[in-house]
Amino acid sequence: MLSATQTVPASGNYNPALIATIQSQVTSPPRLLDSLVDAATIIEFDRDDEIIFQGEDAEYCFEVISGCIRTVRLLEDGRRQVGEFLFAGDVLGCETAQQHEFGAEAVTACVLRRYRITAIEQRAASDIAFARRLLRHSAAQVRAARGRLVLLGRKTASERIASFLLEMQARLRPAARGTLDLPMARGDIADYLGLTIETVCRGLADLRHRGIVAVERTRIAIQDQRGLLQAGSDQLH
Amino acid sequence: MLSATQTVPASGNYNPALIATIQSQVTSPPRLLDSLVDAATIIEFDRDDEIIFQGEDAEYCFEVISGCIRTVRLLEDGRRQVGEFLFAGDVLGCETAQQHEFGAEAVTACVLRRYRITAIEQRAASDIAFARRLLRHSAAQVRAARGRLVLLGRKTASERIASFLLEMQARLRPAARGTLDLPMARGDIADYLGLTIETVCRGLADLRHRGIVAVERTRIAIQDQRGLLQAGSDQLH
DNA sequence: CGTAAGATTGATCAGAGTCAACGTACGTGG
């Protein structure tokens, strides 16, 4: 199963452009786990490799150097919910719980930096600036998850899909002007949005017919930003 | 609107039994904000009072002394999502964001202790044990919100209702043996579970017909615990 | 070039939403 190849301990020479941080993290030039980088191990995974098993004891957490990860919760009968997608710069599994309640899988081939959770906890116990950075990160995670409650609880299929594209637009560095290259397949999007593959397709087709996006398999061109915003119903009351 | 009556500053003489902590918090006898109690103000609210307005600048956070609170997000067209219910001992709005992204309203008349967020941040900057307690709390919030993603994204109406009853059973001290007195109305439950009022009623009726619960308005008697667990599909893969 | 995995589209079905009527409990005021 775990076909991960473990490479040399972190050499520290990563490509900063790859890890350009996004959105909320823009304010914190020293990234979340930077100060622990020397204690980390670089690990690579192939597409669909299991990075964290659902229910596994929480021993490690990971920072994404490149590639895309999904977190996943499986119900007994096979129903699947994707918790989040992670991209370069994002951190995975550092909410200290006894067990990882979501699994994590590689959406694309990816490179991660692995940290011991105990190391993080020790650092948090002695370095207050570090603890506060963790706290900020954690608060951002809370807000992100709660935002998704609205999407899953109250939005229609097309709204969910429009919101999803807006989120990806904000988080993915657009390939070309207004063009997104989605790393994940329709099934992953469906399980992220609480829909089926077919409904995701139809939702995209709907946005296409309305002239809002052009869809070419995994490549999405956003042609009407205002229309997409409107279609997403993201504005609050 | 705000018919809150502001009383004397915290006298510190609350009923500990009322605030008996639950579930995850059981491990931390010194409660989250105990050390700041002297800087807090006691505030009371009537049923349906607005405690935090959606979009309001984040200046205060609250600890529930008694009563029940709901956090709420409204979309422009009136669709509503309840983020969480809070009971005695729970803490509200201490995830430091610029604004409160959910509003908060009193489900029942309630008594709160109000803290300045700046006070919390200052304390977190100087007291590392406090910062770690905040971190634990925040991590618990992340896990709770993510658990709800599965419920909203992948569970059927009856499963959501069963899960809800199980959650309330765990969080509410049962009135009598196996009996829950729900403080919230059907509409609140519906908006918490991403359903309509009617579907909540039908779901309860369904559980009743299956001999799992007895329903009498706001009072729910759980007659078949195993059946309820099964109906909730809460076991993971 | 052939195969397989993924994406799309169509037809049909079912679960939950909507609309409407009715029941029940509680609080208020006569």
Add this chain to the structure above:
DNA sequence: CCACGTACGTTGACTCTGATCAATCTTACG
């Protein structure tokens, strides 16, 4: 103390969104 009114809860009939089942198309890759 009772009668009424209101808010909330329940149930039924019907509708509609999104799921399911099935067929076809496209692309990537061996």
